[in-house]
Amino acid sequence: MENFIIQLLNGLVASMLLFIMAAGLSLIFGQMNVINLAHGAFYLLGGYIGLSVVRRFDNFWLALIIAPLIVGGLGVIIEYLFLRRLYGTHRHLDQVLFTFGLALVASDLIQWNWGAYVESVAPPTLLAGHIPVFSLTFPIYRLSLIGFGLLLALALWLFLERTRLGAIVRAGVSDAQMVSGLGINIHLVFAGIFALGTALAALAGVVGSPIRPLYPGLDFEILILTLVVVVVGGLGSLQGAFFGSLLIGMADTFGKAYLPEFSLFLIFAVMAVVLLIRPAGLFGLKENGQ
Amino acid sequence: MTSLTEQMGLSTWLGQKRVKLGLIIMAVILALIYPYVSSLYFLSLAIEVFIFAIFAMSLDLLLGYTGLASFGHAAFLGLGGYILGYISSRSDLALNLTSNILITLPLVIIGTALIAFIIGFFALRTSGIYFLMVTLAFAQMLFSIAIRWSGITGGSDGLAGVARPVIGLGSFSYEFSSRPSFYYLVLFFFLLSWWLLRRIVNSPFGWTLRGIRENEQRMKALGYNTFRFKMAAFVIAGTFAGLSGMLLVQFFRHAAPGNLYWTMSGQVIVMLIVGGTGTLIGPILGAMVIRLFPLFVSSYTERWELLLGLLFILFVLFAPKGIMGFLGVKPSTLLTQEKRPSG
Amino acid sequence: MSLLTVTNLTKHFGGLAALASVSMTVEVGERRAIIGPNGAGKSTFFNLIAGELLPTSGQVQLEGQDITKLPVNERANLGLGHTFQRNNLFLGLTTFENVYLAVQHHQGITKNIFKPAGQFSQVTAQTTEILQRVGLLEQQHEVVSTLAYGQQRALEVALALATEPKVLLLDEPTAGMSPAETTEMAQLIENLPHSLTMMIVEHDMDVVFSLANKITVLHYGQKISNGTPAQVRADPIVQEIYLGAGYNENVSK
Numbered sequence: 001m002e003n004f005i006i007q008l009l010n011g012l013v014a015s016m017l018l019f020i021m022a023a024g025l026s027l028i029f030g031q032m033n034v035i036n037l038a039h040g041a042f043y044l045l046g047g048y049i050g051l052s053v054v055r056r057f058d059n060f061w062l063a064l065i066i067a068p069l070i071v072g073g074l075g076v077i078i079e080y081l082f083l084r085r086l087y088g089t090h091r092h093l094d095q096v097l098f099t100f101g102l103a104l105v106a107s108d109l110i111q112w113n114w115g116a117y118v119e120s121v122a123p124p125t126l127l128a129g130h131i132p133v134f135s136l137t138f139p140i141y142r143l144s145l146i147g148f149g150l151l152l153a154l155a156l157w158l159f160l161e162r163t164r165l166g167a168i169v170r171a172g173v174s175d176a177q178m179v180s181g182l183g184i185n186i187h188l189v190f191a192g193i194f195a196l197g198t199a200l201a202a203l204a205g206v207v208g209s210p211i212r213p214l215y216p217g218l219d220f221e222i223l224i225l226t227l228v229v230v231v232v233g234g235l236g237s238l239q240g241a242f243f244g245s246l247l248i249g250m251a252d253t254f255g256k257a258y259l260p261e262f263s264l265f266l267i268f269a270v271m272a273v274v275l276l277i278r279p280a281g282l283f284g285l286k287e288n289g290q
Numbered sequence: 291m292t293s294l295t296e297q298m299g300l301s302t303w304l305g306q307k308r309v310k311l312g313l314i315i316m317a318v319i320l321a322l323i324y325p326y327v328s329s330l331y332f333l334s335l336a337i338e339v340f341i342f343a344i345f346a347m348s349l350d351l352l353l354g355y356t357g358l359a360s361f362g363h364a365a366f367l368g369l370g371g372y373i374l375g376y377i378s379s380r381s382d383l384a385l386n387l388t389s390n391i392l393i394t395l396p397l398v399i400i401g402t403a404l405i406a407f408i409i410g411f412f413a414l415r416t417s418g419i420y421f422l423m424v425t426l427a428f429a430q431m432l433f434s435i436a437i438r439w440s441g442i443t444g445g446s447d448g449l450a451g452v453a454r455p456v457i458g459l460g461s462f463s464y465e466f467s468s469r470p471s472f473y474y475l476v477l478f479f480f481l482l483s484w485w486l487l488r489r490i491v492n493s494p495f496g497w498t499l500r501g502i503r504e505n506e507q508r509m510k511a512l513g514y515n516t517f518r519f520k521m522a523a524f525v526i527a528g529t530f531a532g533l534s535g536m537l538l539v540q541f542f543r544h545a546a547p548g549n550l551y552w553t554m555s556g557q558v559i560v561m562l563i564v565g566g567t568g569t570l571i572g573p574i575l576g577a578m579v580i581r582l583f584p585l586f587v588s589s590y591t592e593r594w595e596l597l598l599g600l601l602f603i604l605f606v607l608f609a610p611k612g613i614m615g616f617l618g619v620k621p622s623t624l625l626t627q628e629k630r631p632s633g
Numbered sequence: 634m635s636l637l638t639v640t641n642l643t644k645h646f647g648g649l650a651a652l653a654s655v656s657m658t659v660e661v662g663e664r665r666a667i668i669g670p671n672g673a674g675k676s677t678f679f680n681l682i683a684g685e686l687l688p689t690s691g692q693v694q695l696e697g698q699d700i701t702k703l704p705v706n707e708r709a710n711l712g713l714g715h716t717f718q719r720n721n722l723f724l725g726l727t728t729f730e731n732v733y734l735a736v737q738h739h740q741g742i743t744k745n746i747f748k749p750a751g752q753f754s755q756v757t758a759q760t761t762e763i764l765q766r767v768g769l770l771e772q773q774h775e776v777v778s779t780l781a782y783g784q785q786r787a788l789e790v791a792l793a794l795a796t797e798p799k800v801l802l803l804d805e806p807t808a809g810m811s812p813a814e815t816t817e818m819a820q821l822i823e824n825l826p827h828s829l830t831m832m833i834v835e836h837d838m839d840v841v842f843s844l845a846n847k848i849t850v851l852h853y854g855q856k857i858s859n860g861t862p863a864q865v866r867a868d869p870i871v872q873e874i875y876l877g878a879g880y881n882e883n884v885s886k
Contacts, residue, residue, distance in 0.1 A: 104599030504723035513709035
């Protein structure tokens with residue numbers, strides 16, 4: 001029973017980490033109809049930048065700010081220089097392919113700069129240590145990550161539901177004329193959303209680094225899990241990202257704990273069942289993104 | 291640049307049936323005498339190119355002809371390889387039954403077709419970007435099974451010691467033990483695949499696939515059960531990929547999980563985009579460029595993966611129709627045109 | 634038994650009733666026009682019969698067979714051919730290939746996976762014949778995206794025609810056309826064999842009255858009039874809607 005509760009908490013931690021990733025991926029898709037296959041690379045990049053910041057300044061909180069800023073800025077540049085060229089009715093696949101090329105390049109550049117070692121980051125001293133859970137203990141850092149994920153979910157929800165910009169993103173309005181009719185520059189919205197999405201990936205990389213050590217290849221592992229989350233939850237929906245993350249995070253954690261041989265199989269089984277019942281995902285708004 | 295080749299008359303020249311036939315016959319003759327003029331190293335490269343050309347053509351049936359962007363095609367390459375490995379590896383884990391391709395080939399075909407049917411059953415309920423993600427996820431699932439189920443697959447080491455392919459019928463038996471003999475085996479399967487796929491894409495079935503690519507809703511309005519056709523395309527593409535996977539494992543004599551990994555799915559997409567989709571020559575050219583790419587750049591730098599990614603990005607941004615588009619070669623039409631339309 | 638029977642067909646979008654309990658029958662050889670002001674539910678009605686939409690309640694029968702819940706492709710195979718209000722073609726293929734796709738399905742050769750498509754002489758012959766009938770033979774090698782709008786509109790009809798339907802459903806065949814193109818299209822439809830049963834949704838009253846031998850009038854999702862052109866023209870309710878309420882469909886588009 002105690003072990004079960006620990007696993008439940010671990011499941012929540014994994015879910016929140018996934019949620020931060022999936023929310024970014026889903027936001028970008030909802031607005032731009034692009035699946036960003038470089039999303040995992042941005043996670044890893046964020047994690048490694050965080051690692052460098054922690055090493056140099058010995059300050060985790062600084063890393064938490066700097067890494068998303070740098071990666072988000074990079075997102076703006078990429079959107080401005082490349083993705084913008086590919087907007088147009090028939091070039092969605094090209095956009096996805098572009099992000100795939102980006103993932104290849106980024107993956108190699110990261111390995112070039114940070115090497116091929118397994119690197120882990122210590123949690124901030126403020127959140128170091130454990131708290132007792134019945135007769136067992138649970139790391140404070142992990143517990144606070146659950147809280148952080150929930151707060152972030154709330155903040156994103158408020159942004160989408162309560163702001164005008166959020167309404168535009170939520171509606172997936174991509175008609176430049178219509179949006180400029182509202183007095184908003186669609187190019188700024190696209191750049192902003194892509195920056196926000198990539199910054200979220202970097203944020204996940206930083207907060208995840210004390211739990212999941214960084215290594216080349218992690219980018220693709222994370223990406224696949226995130227894709228499964230959005231397939232299950234439904235693309236372009238924040239609720240979908242949230243509940244999809246919970247479902248997959250829990251399935252992954254409990255699978256690893258109780259059925260280690262079948263843990264990955266379990267995740268994909270969940271995905272297959274959802275696809276059978278609701279091909280557009282549990283909270284899917286759009287049938288597909290073609 | 292397209293206009294440049296058009297000005298030079300290259301595309302019209304390439305478009306002529308006689309020129310095409312001549313080029314093909316020349317290429318086949320070159321391929322046949324190649325082992326006599328090539329070093330072993332370059333012979334191996336050619337073998338790799340032919341194997342990957344089969345793999346790339348098989349994906350083009352989905353991506354280029356049917357408009358189904360599968361990002362998990364490595365699933366079938368890897369699967370074909372593992373099935374062969376499990377049947378004919380000398381490793382303790384495997385069955386070590388036979389390496390007679392008259393037995394292994396049908397088993398590989400049946401196995402990959404079956405799995406393709408199951409994956410297709412789920413994946414084809416979706417379309418567009420969902421399809422892309424779901425195929426990717428299924429391929430990754432097979433990868434994790436290959437890694438975890440080490441009692442059968444050898445885990446991350448894979449299955450080593452795969453026996454050389456043999457062809458045997460009754461008392462007749464021939465082992466493809468030398469590199470040139472294996473080259474000819476691969477060449478045979480490459481030409482066979484190319485010919486079969488050519489027949490398929492030019493058949494009414496093949497035109498149905500193009501119709502689905504162009505406008506699935508209209509196909510349904512005309513009475514087509516598009517799901518069945520997509521399923522058929524998915525299974526056919528899966529089997530040809532399985533065949534290429536079988537050859538790959540026979541060549542390296544090792545079934546490795548890397549063949550299932552998503553970078554492999556990505557690599558074959560790179561081949562298609564670089565070569566040009568919607569034709570069969572395009573994927574062959576793409577396979578050639580990508581497999582020979584390290585040859586040109588690795589002497590300058592270790593970072594050829596980076597360069598490969600950059601090359602890919604350049605094609606996506608500036609030449610989305612690939613080398614074929616560059617040469618001004620357009621996908622074939624159903625009726626040969628007596629007079630070419632102006633412009 | 635009527636060829637097409639619609640019983641109490643109803644469609645709600647959210648809380649809004651786009652179509653409220655409409656019934657009608659179409660007999661063999663009939664040329665039925667569905668008219669009504671904008672927002673009358675004509676398109677909804679059309680798409681419910683074609684199968685592009687599923688009804689909230691009610692029934693559609695073709696030759697006595699209930700097809701209410703059948704998917705589009707199965708309805709097409711039972712003989713219900715339809716065109717789209719907005720051109721919905723195979724834009725990247727040639728005109729010939731577009732029609733060929735329709736013909737090859739109708740002739741049942743699509744399972745053939747090995748013989749080149751061009752060698753099915755019956756299919757190519759019928760394709761040529763249909764292209765000739767709709768006046769697109771000269772454009773047969775042209776990629777459809779490069780055709781003029783009116784030619785694309787004609788191809789839209791050709792595709793539905795090629796499946797040799799028992800009932801041909803035409804959704805505003807002259808939508809967006811110039812007066813000259815409209816006349817041409819009306820001529821094309823007029824020249825179709827009179828044995829072919831047709832149901833046509835149309836805005837242009839000249840086209841409607843020159844083609845149709847039966848007219849059904851929809852208004853706010855309800856059937857308000859039904860009969861021969863003369864009966865409908867004389868119907869006071871119809872007159873009120875079209876004249877009294879200030880609508881003038883004669884000049885629309």
